[in-house]
Amino acid sequence: MKQKIAVLTGGGDCPGLNGAVKWVTKSALDSKLAEKRSVSFEVIGIAEGWRGLVEVDPDDPKSCDRYLKHLDQEIVRTWDRYGGTNLGTSRTNPFSPKNDRSDKVVENIKKLGIDVVVALGGEDTLGVAYKLHKLGVKTVGIPKTIDNDLTGTDYSLGFDTAVNVIMEEIDRLRTTAGSHSRIFVVETMGRHAGWLALHGGECSGAYIILIPEHMFDMDRVCELLQERKGREINYSIIVVSEGAKPSGQHEFLRDSKVDEFGHSSLGGIASFVAGEIEKQTGFESRHLILSHLQRGGTPSARDRLMARWFGIAAVDMIINEDFGRMVSLVRGEITSVPMKEILHKLKLVDVAKQYDTERYNGRRSIM
Numbered sequence: 001m002k003q004k005i006a007v008l009t010g011g012g013d014c015p016g017l018n019g020a021v022k023w024v025t026k027s028a029l030d031s032k033l034a035e036k037r038s039v040s041f042e043v044i045g046i047a048e049g050w051r052g053l054v055e056v057d058p059d060d061p062k063s064c065d066r067y068l069k070h071l072d073q074e075i076v077r078t079w080d081r082y083g084g085t086n087l088g089t090s091r092t093n094p095f096s097p098k099n100d101r102s103d104k105v106v107e108n109i110k111k112l113g114i115d116v117v118v119a120l121g122g123e124d125t126l127g128v129a130y131k132l133h134k135l136g137v138k139t140v141g142i143p144k145t146i147d148n149d150l151t152g153t154d155y156s157l158g159f160d161t162a163v164n165v166i167m168e169e170i171d172r173l174r175t176t177a178g179s180h181s182r183i184f185v186v187e188t189m190g191r192h193a194g195w196l197a198l199h200g201g202e203c204s205g206a207y208i209i210l211i212p213e214h215m216f217d218m219d220r221v222c223e224l225l226q227e228r229k230g231r232e233i234n235y236s237i238i239v240v241s242e243g244a245k246p247s248g249q250h251e252f253l254r255d256s257k258v259d260e261f262g263h264s265s266l267g268g269i270a271s272f273v274a275g276e277i278e279k280q281t282g283f284e285s286r287h288l289i290l291s292h293l294q295r296g297g298t299p300s301a302r303d304r305l306m307a308r309w310f311g312i313a314a315v316d317m318i319i320n321e322d323f324g325r326m327v328s329l330v331r332g333e334i335t336s337v338p339m340k341e342i343l344h345k346l347k348l349v350d351v352a353k354q355y356d357t358e359r360y361n362g363r364r365s366i367m
């Protein structure tokens with residue numbers, strides 16, 4: 001029996017996606033493993049996430065050329081070395097209440113003879129995979145989000161590379177911050193969860209870290225900076241998540257656009273914090289939004305390894321007919337969780353255990 005696996009990447013891109021697609025393809029098509037399996041596979045990539053399955057016209061060869069990519073071991077051989085996603089991505093939501101195209105997706109999957117869809121994404125992309133599963137489509141999920149806020153897994157692809165970018169950029173900033181005796185406020189991604197700011201700030205020795213899970217008080221930030229005055233240190237690095245909020249205020253929005261999943265674009269908190277610091281303390285302050293640099297570049301060793309393990313596990317799940325589930329890492333072991341359980345509850349920083357609300361930083365005691 002031959003089955004057709006379709007792989008797609010949805011939502012924001014990140015390093016590690018190409019590696020996972022490579023390992024889905026390689027393990028599905030492995031000739032040694034094939035001898036032991038009762039099923040053999042063919043693998044295709046769907047271009048541009050769920051948009052590919054909405055837009056493709058199975059009866060039009062040009063449209064199929066545009067949205068369907070034949071994948072084999074030779075094609076994906078070098079993919080794990082590269083960031084981004086060679087398949088392309090989108091934030092298309094086939095179940096959007098304003099424009100529900102889920103029937104079209106189900107029909108296209110049938111017409112194209114696709115047996116299983118492997119979806120790589122965060123809560124939105126996997127939410128679609130779960131809804132399709134409920135409609136009878138066989139789906140398997142692979143976790144990816146630089147925010148690392150997916151519940152049910154200790155790791156999501158892209159996070160480690162992004163933390164490394166934050167650390168490297170802060171290392172660079174320190175020299176100029178020191179030369180000019182300035183405060184630098186660095187804005188990271190992290191819409192709802194502060195993992196990027198917390199881990200990025202902790203590993204680069206930031207003086208203050210502000211996260212969405214704990215509203216901050218601007219006076220306290222200034223007080224902490226004043227406490228340093230007179231000491232040898234003449235500059236400070238502050239890391240702030242894009243979703244962090246000053247007491248009594250909402251998140252800062254970059255613009256008024258909302259995507260098909262109902263998310264606004266966040267941005268601007270670093271500029272606010274830097275401005276307030278100058279106003280309240282007179283310390284010269286600058287801000288930097290790391291933005292999409294955090295999603296760029298080549299995958300770190302950890303992202304390459306996790307991509308490999310997740311990709312292989314996804315194929316094992318197909319063979320075991322574990323559909324409607326997401327591959328996950330729990331306490332160092334690869335396992336899987338029902339996609340239903342990961343929706344509508346993000347994995348947030350546990351402020352009581354992991355954040356120092358006095359110093360606005362990671363904790364210095366784990367007791």
Ligand code: F6P
Binds near residue numbers: 012122189266
């Ligand atoms: O995928 C989540 C994320 O990394 C968020 O932290 C951020 O708000 C968002 O992506 C921005 O993505 P884009 O600009 O591509 O819509």
